[in-house]
Amino acid sequence: MNAELRAAFLASAYGRAGERLHLTPAGPGVSPDWAAAGQRWAILTAWNPGAQPTSAELNRARQAQLAAEAQAWAPLPGWNGEGAWREDTLILRGVPLPEAVRLGRRFGQAAVVWGVGRRAALVWLDGPVLTQRRWLTREPARDGR
Numbered sequence: 122m123n124a125e126l127r128a129a130f131l132a133s134a135y136g137r138a139g140e141r142l143h144l145t146p147a148g149p150g151v152s153p154d155w156a157a158a159g160q161r162w163a164i165l166t167a168w169n170p171g172a173q174p175t176s177a178e179l180n181r182a183r184q185a186q187l188a189a190e191a192q193a194w195a196p197l198p199g200w201n202g203e204g205a206w207r208e209d210t211l212i213l214r215g216v217p218l219p220e221a222v223r224l225g226r227r228f229g230q231a232a233v234v235w236g237v238g239r240r241a242a243l244v245w246l247d248g249p250v251l252t253q254r255r256w257l258t259r260e261p262a263r264d265g266r
Contacts, residue, residue: 126172129206130232130243131253135164137199137212142257150239150256155197155212163221163235165191166201168208170229184209187228194220222250 134141140154156162167183169175175183188196194213201208213221218235225233225246232245235252242252 126231129202133202133206135199135201135210135234135257137197142259144234144241144243144255145258146255147258148239148256150241150258152239153257155214156236156238158238161215161217161235161237163194163213163216163218163224163233164199164201164210165213165221165224165228165233166208166210166230167228169206172231180208183228184211187211187224190227191216191224218244222246 131144134143136142136153137155142151142153152158153162165187167187168180170183188211191211191213194216196211196213199210199212201210216235221233221235222244225244231247232243235242235244236257239257241255241257243255245251245253
């Protein structure tokens with residue numbers, strides 16, 4: 122994984138309107154409104170595969186395909202990032218990690234965010250699956266670790 126991409130993922134905000142969350146190494150974190158204690162969840166997108174800018178039309182079409190494939194996980198709409206790198210996402214509830222990895226890879230993503238309750242992991246998909254364990258907070262991490 123390249124350092125610039127890693128920093129961008131770790132600095133990004135995730136979630137839904139009214140509940141923008143960040144990944145931080147310090148716990149205990151907060152529970153998102155979409156996950157009960159102990160409930161698995163994932164944040165996935167089909168936008169900009171391979172971290173390469175893609176047309177809005179193609180991004181929307183790919184996101185609709187992801188939504189169709191993810192119906193079993195009661196998807197909620199959300200978004201990652203801000204500005205030019207804002208990407209529509211789906212928050213999948215109850216999804217196991219292997220399925221989140223499969224969907225992320227299927228749609229060409231460099232990483233997905235997967236968690237249980239307030240615990241989160243940035244799961245890198247470009248090569249062997251690599252996880253960076255984190256907590257969800259309402260404040261961004263100050264040092265990007």
